[in-house]
Amino acid sequence: EVELVESGGALVKPGGSLRVSCAASGFSVSDKDINWVRQAPGKGLEWVSAAYSGGGAIYADSVRGRFTVSRDTSKNSLSLQMNSLTADDTGVYFCARDGDNAGYMFDLWGQGTLVTVSS
Amino acid sequence: SYVLTQPSSVSVAPGRTATITCGGDNIETKSVQWYQQKSGQAPVLVLYYDEQRPSGIPERFSGSYSQHRATLTISRVEAGDEADYYCQVWDFSSDHVVFGGGTKLTVL
Numbered sequence: 001e002v003e004l005v006e007s008g009g010a011l012v013k014p015g016g017s018l019r020v021s022c023a024a025s026g027f028s029v030s031d032k033d034i035n036w037v038r039q040a041p042g043k044g045l046e047w048v049s050a051a052y053s054g055g056g057a058i059y060a061d062s063v064r065g066r067f068t069v070s071r072d073t074s075k076n077s078l079s080l081q082m083n084s085l086t087a088d089d090t091g092v093y094f095c096a097r098d099g100d101n102a103g104y105m106f107d108l109w110g111q112g113t114l115v116t117v118s119s
Numbered sequence: 120s121y122v123l124t125q126p127s128s129v130s131v132a133p134g135r136t137a138t139i140t141c142g143g144d145n146i147e148t149k150s151v152q153w154y155q156q157k158s159g160q161a162p163v164l165v166l167y168y169d170e171q172r173p174s175g176i177p178e179r180f181s182g183s184y185s186q187h188r189a190t191l192t193i194s195r196v197e198a199g200d201e202a203d204y205y206c207q208v209w210d211f212s213s214d215h216v217v218f219g220g221g222t223k224l225t226v227l
Contacts, residue, residue, distance in 0.1 A: 035216065037162075045154070045162065045205050047216035058214055061120075094161055104209040104216050105152050105167035112161055 002026030002108060004095050008079075009113030016085050020113050022095030023077040029053075033098035034078050035106060036069070038115075040091040048093070051078055053101055062088070085117045121210040123219035130225045131196050139222045141189040141206035149208040151189040153182065156221075157202045165204075166191060193224075201226045 008020035022034065036048040051057045051069040059067060068081045078095065092112040099107030124142040131137040141151060151169050154162040164173050169189065170182040179194045193200055206219040 037216075037218075044203075044221040045156075045207075045218040047218060050216065060215060096162075099164075099167070099173075103150070103168070104207070105150075105164060106154070106162070106207075107164050107167070107173055109161040109163070 004097065004108055004110035006093060006095055006110040006113035009093065009115045011116045011118060012085055013119055014086055014117055016117075017081070017083045018085065018115060019079050019081050020093050020115065021077055021079045022110060023075065024097075025076070027097070028073075029071060029076050029078055030073050033101045034071075035096045035098060035104075036080050037094045037096055037106070037109075038089075038091045039094070039112075040088075043091070046091075049080065050098070050104075082115070085115075087117050090115060090117045120213055120215065121208070121217050123206055123208065123217055125204075125206060125219040125222045127220070128223045128225065130227055131193075132227045133196055133198060135196055137193040137196050137200070137224055139191040139193075139204050139206075139224065140185075141191070141219050142187065143189075143208065143217075146187065146189055146208070147184050149210075151182065152207045153180075153191045154205045154207065155200075155202045156205065162205065196226055198226050200224060 005023045035050045049059045057069045066084045094112045096106035097108040153166040156162040166182040203221045205221045
């Protein structure tokens with residue numbers, strides 16, 4: 001079955017760090033661009049990052065310098081390392097596959113993992 | 120930064136046609152994607168590259184441009200179509216993915 005499964009969401013204090021992961025099955029993360037999209041409670045979708053299959057990543061202005069994406073091909077997964085977290089980073093974090101690399105059309109989404117930043 | 124504007128809500132009776140718009144500067148020059156998100160669930164791609172439907176998406180879902188806005192049209196609306204709908208583009212000038220604010224579709 002082709003799917004994405006996120007994990008690692010938690011309650012973290014402001015200024016803290018957290019690493020969330022996205023495990024893929026049914027396809028190789030080495031072959032597809034994977035994006036992170038988040039959704040604050042009761043709000044809309046906000047793009048966070050794109051990790052390109054050929055290497056490299058880009059980030060939204062709101063997280064650049066604080067968030068870093070990495071790929072673990074041995075586990076067929078990606079991770080999003082989040083540092084210097086603030087309340088504005090609270091939300092459900094989804095990973096999403098770009099069905100047409102650099103086409104930015106997200107044809108497969110995980111179920112999301114909840115990150116809560118609060119003291 | 121590039122902004123996509125959607126109406127916050129649209130209401131339609133079952134069996135009628137729902138139209139959800141997405142406005143942005145020169146949006147006709149961009150490829151638009153549309154996502155459906157039901158309550159408590161992950162988004163689902165319903166249209167890509169303006170008007171292409173992924174496998175499994177009914178023909179009732181279609182895309183077009185009108186009056187400088189991208190449009191998602193849902194024909195013969197069903198109760199199961201009730202959801203939030205988001206448009207999305209890639210903005211070359213900023214190298215960012217941009218989502219619209221979302222439209223809540225209510226089936227009366």
